Amino acid sequence: MIYFWKIYARVLGLLGTQKSLAWRLSIANIALACALFFEPILFGKIIDELSKIANQTEDRIWESISPLLLLWIGFGLFTIVSSTLIALYSDRLAHSRRHAVMNDYVMHVLHLPMSQLSRTHSGKLMKVMTQGTDALWSLWLSFFREQLAAFVSLVVLMPLAFFINWQLASILMVLCVFFVLLTHSILRKTQKLQQQIENHHTEMATQASDTLSNIALVQSFTRIDAEAKSLSQISQRVLQAQFPILNWWAVVTVMTRCATSISIFCIILLGVWLYSHSLVSVGEIVTFLAFAGLVITRLDQSVSFINRLATEAPRLKDFFDVLDTTPEVKDKPDAIDPGRLVGLVEFKNVSFSYNANISAVNNLSFCLHPGQTLALVGTSGAGKSTALSLLYRAFDRKSGLITIDGHDIEHIKLKALRQNIGVVFQEPFLFNRSIAENLRIGSPDASDEALHEAASCAQALDFIMSQPDGFDTIIGEHGRTLSGGERQRLSLARVFLKNAPILILDEATSALDTPTETSLLKALEAVTQTRTTLVIAHRLSTIRNADVILVMENGKAVESGNFEELMAQSGVFAGMMQQQYGMPNKLNGSTFDRIDNEQLHQ
Ligand SMILES: Nc1ncnc2c1ncn2[C@@H]1O[C@H](COP(=O)(O)OP(=O)(O)OP(=O)(O)O)[C@@H](O)[C@H]1O
Ligand SMILES: [Mg+2]
Known part of the structure; x- marks a missing residue:
């Protein structure tokens, strides 16, 4: 109950x-x-008045009853107007609070770091938000419409009933106690099952959202039946847990109805006995029956409220659990906003792991001066993306130090840090919005000219202009109406527009054809000359001019140097080059000079 x-x-x-x-x-x-x-x-008074003046003339009867009738009309008007006003304002309050709380929830979730969000499906977050705010809204509404009035009525009505007639009131009291004990025991019996149902609902929302966001995959792997079957299995589990609860509440309904009828019967029986012994008037019995009606209505409302609270409680718990999650990556109290950074990036013995057993980044060190380019290469899963995500604090390093312009990044305000870093992610995340809106996400005030320039620099202007609405074309969920290469160029263009002093390019040109990549690399060269750039590339031709190349294996940097130095070492990097381009392992200086991008693309 306390829960x-x-x-x-x-x-x-x-x-x-x-x-x-x-x-x-x-x-x-x-x-x-x-x-x-x-x-x-008032009702009892009218009855008593009528029985007193039963033998009087009609005029006399009207004279006595009229003031009471007028009072009743006035009272009726008052209750109609005031309950309408209360309903109107409580609806407004509940609606506006629902939107405000939803907003707070979204803001809170958006501030949670990827380290926490990558463990939770967006379908679950969505379901928790919509059902949680719906539950809040309906409880607020019923609080103002019913619960408060029911609570006050019960608190005031019971002593009043005892004041009118304690013998009759005792029956009502027994009824109240019965209702409380019954609902208490049902709540105890159903609490665990209700939580199970909610967990199944969450599982269903997660799975449905997962299936819907992968429709192409589901269709091409002919998984439609399998996915539908798996959803219906979850439905079965929901129903299996739901039916016992429904049975219990049906028992409650039957028992409360029986108890109510028995109580009214007892009140009438006792009333007749009391009347026959002249211990009560007919008016008092009528008043009492009306009272009993009110108490029973309120008790019914209370039981259905408790039923609703029991159903909503697990949803609300899930909602509050999300709101109570404290971000692992957050601003320190003494964090500073250094403004636009110059771009001196240093990693000193940085390590990070997603879980206790495996180290994703192991003792990584490098120093990059403003305007320099670092390239990370290595096998898939070596820890390249993870290493660079530590720079914009998607995750916080476990040990070591990362500084920009001498500031420990954990002492820079998150917003300020991220404003200084433009990231082209390995997956080009795009909104279901217009191309222009997608490009402006990092710089909402950018002019149309700047937009065109960034698009042109990213070799995207031609395909944007060939879209039905140009920059205003809506590109679908995750940019689904565009090709992979087009999506990648948009994600490059938005980073150019952001104009940050530090750039992270994670496989930024991997989806492009060779001529487009070649012209893009030329454009990139101009952009990266004035920025500190950290590039991840599998196609080694694209990092020919990097100032430092780090070769990563299992989270560790196993080789470092510039292109020529690494080739001269004839180590892992030279081996990778040979695999990709069939070049001799051992190259002399004159061979380097002949290697240009065009040769490497062969
Ligand atoms: N969010 C995550 N939670 C747990 N483990 C993760 C997460 N992201 C990546 N990993 C694991 O960390 C290791 C490094 O992954 P990372 O994405 O950094 O590799 P990568 O070098 O960028 O590979 P690729 O070239 O394929 O992009 C991998 O073993 C991967 O399975
Ligand atoms: Mg990666």
Whole structure:
């Protein structure tokens, strides 16, 4: 039970930023709930008045009843107007808070580092967000519409019922206690199952989103039936866990209905007995029955609220768990914003591992002066992308030191650090937005001329202009309406537009045909001359002019030097060259001079 109330307290706590409206609505609600108690009293009074004046003339009857009827009309109008206003404002409050909380959730998730996000599927994050905010919204609404009034009614009605007639009220009291014990035991029985259901729902959302985002794969590997079957298996698991809960709540419904009917029957029976002993008037019995009706309605509402809270609690727990995740990569309190950096990049004995057993980057050291180019080469999985992702703090190094312009990067504000680094990722991540919007993500204020220039520099202008709407063409999810090479050129163009002093190019030209790559490399040469550039390349021809080449194997740099030096070593790099271009292992100086890009592309 404490678990449920803790979650509920947090749900209400999220109304905090609109405290004053929430308080006003709560007070209006309490006032309305209290006003509703007068209805049965008024009702009883009219009956008593009628029985007193039963033998009087019609005029006399109307004279006595009219003030009570007018009071009832006034009271009815008041409750209609005030409940409409309360409903209107509580709807507005719940809607606006829902959007605000959704916004906070997205902001929070966007600030979580890749080290945490890569463990969670985006389908799950989406499901947790939509269902969590829906649950919040519906609980806020029912708090203002029903729960508060129900709670106040029960707290006020029960003593009032005892005040009117303690014998009859005792029956109601027994009914209340029965309801509380029943729901308490059902909650205990169903709590674990409810969490299981939610886990299955999450599994289903994750799997559905995974399947939908890989439709091409599913179709080409003829996996449609298999994927559908696996989804239906999850559905089966959901239903298997769901049915016992539904059964339990059906039992609750039957038992509460029976208890209610028995209670009303007992009230009438006891009422008749009390009346026959002149211990109660007919009006009092009528008032009491109306009271009992109110209490029972409120008890019903409370049970369905607890049912809803029990269903929503696991969703809300998942939602709060995401909100409570503290980012592993975050600004230190003394972090600085150094403005635009010059680009002196140094790695000193840097190590990193994704898990305790295997080291992804092992004792890596290099120093790169502003304007210089470093190339990382090596086998797939050697740790090249990981090493460079440490520079823009996708992950934080486990040991060693990474500095830019002498500042430890962990002491630079994350935003400032990332503004200084332009990254062309190994996968060209693109939004389902227009080409122009995709290009402007790093520099929203860039002019149209700058946009054209960056696109032209990335050899992208021709294909952009041939799109139906040019720069305004929407390119589909992950840029699906473009070719691989076109996507890659867009991701290069947006980095050119960002104009950061440090560039990371992770296989930036791997999807391009040779002529396009050659002209792009020429354009890149001009761009990289004034920037510190860190390149990862498998096609070794593209790193011919790098100032330093590091050859990585199993997270370690096994060779370093410039192209000529590495070739002269006849080591791993020279071996790679021979494999790729069939060149002699041992080359003399004059052979180097003859190696140019065109030869290497052969
Ligand atoms: N997010 C991650 N979580 C756990 N392990 C990871 C993660 N990303 C990469 N790895 C592992 O770390 C190692 C280094 O990966 P990395 O992507 O840095 O290699 P790479 O040298 O860039 O390879 P490639 O040339 O194929 O791109 C690999 O063994 C990979 O399986
Ligand atoms: Mg890589």
